Amino acid sequence: MTINKKPVEVPDSMKERKLVEFLREELDLTGVKNACEMKSCGACAVLVNNKSIRICNSVLKDVENCDVLTIEGMENEDGTLHPLQKAFIDYGAIQCGFCTPGMVLTAHAFLMENPKPTREQIRKALQSNLCRCTGYQQIIDAVEAASEFYRK
Numbered sequence: 001m002t003i004n005k006k007p008v009e010v011p012d013s014m015k016e017r018k019l020v021e022f023l024r025e026e027l028d029l030t031g032v033k034n035a036c037e038m039k040s041c042g043a044c045a046v047l048v049n050n051k052s053i054r055i056c057n058s059v060l061k062d063v064e065n066c067d068v069l070t071i072e073g074m075e076n077e078d079g080t081l082h083p084l085q086k087a088f089i090d091y092g093a094i095q096c097g098f099c100t101p102g103m104v105l106t107a108h109a110f111l112m113e114n115p116k117p118t119r120e121q122i123r124k125a126l127q128s129n130l131c132r133c134t135g136y137q138q139i140i141d142a143v144e145a146a147s148e149f150y151r152k
């Protein structure tokens with residue numbers, strides 16, 4: 001598989017290991033969160049082949065030969081933030097930050113497919129990503145503002 005564009009080889013003995021634990025504990029990619037473990041909240045969302053996938057119940061063999069993107073892999077090559085990440089900051093869409101990686105990645109997958117969304121479409125795309133700080137309005141604002149970047 002690749003993780004954030006870098007090839008990663010996993011020995012057979014690790015293929016049943018939980019993906020979220022592998023990312024956090026072996027690769028130190030701690031943006032991904034292990035929260036509800038029921039695919040209900042979206043905090044564990046990463047992109048797998050450009051689709052937003054909740055990985056709390058996934059094991060490594062589920063992403064064999066796939067491209068996995070975590071929030072740490074979203075920044076630009078020069079280390080600056082991706083416009084969508086920047087919009088979350090600029091629009092005050094981050095409070096405690098717990099939901100943010102899953103929100104940003106889910107919005108990223110959505111905007112790649114829908115670069116000119118209405119607010120209602122953005123709301124629907126993110127409706128099952130839960131923010132316990134309830135900053136939903138600013139999150140929608142940020143995604144709407146960043147959508148311009150995806151039209152280029």
Ligand code: FES
Pocket residue numbers: 033034035036037038039040041042043044045054055056057
């Ligand atoms: S931790 Fe996976 S959806 Fe909540």
Ligand code: FES
Pocket residue numbers: 093094095096097098099100130131132133134135
């Ligand atoms: S910013 Fe705190 S959970 Fe969303």
